[in-house]
Amino acid sequence: MKYKVHWLIDGLVEVEAKDLDTAENLIKNKMESFIKENEEFFKGVGAKAVQGQAYLPGADEKK
Secondary structure (H helix, E strand, O other): OOOOOOOOOOOOOOOOOOOHHHHHHHHHHHHHHHHHHOHHHHHHOOOOOOOOOOOOOOOOOOO
8 A cells, every 4th residue: 555655854053144045045055955965865755845944033032
C-alpha cells in the first residue's frame, strides 16, 4: 500500500545584517547552495519549496 508523507522543516537563526533583505538573502543563499549540492536527495523526498522571512524580534522575544 502506498502512503503519502507530508513533512515540514521549521527553523530559526539569528544573523547580523544591515537590513531585513540582507538578512533573508544570507540564509536564502546558504539554503539554495545546500539544496543544489544535494539535489537528488531533495528530489527523492519530494521537496517542493523552501520559504523564510526575516523579522525584528518583538517585545515578547529575547533579543
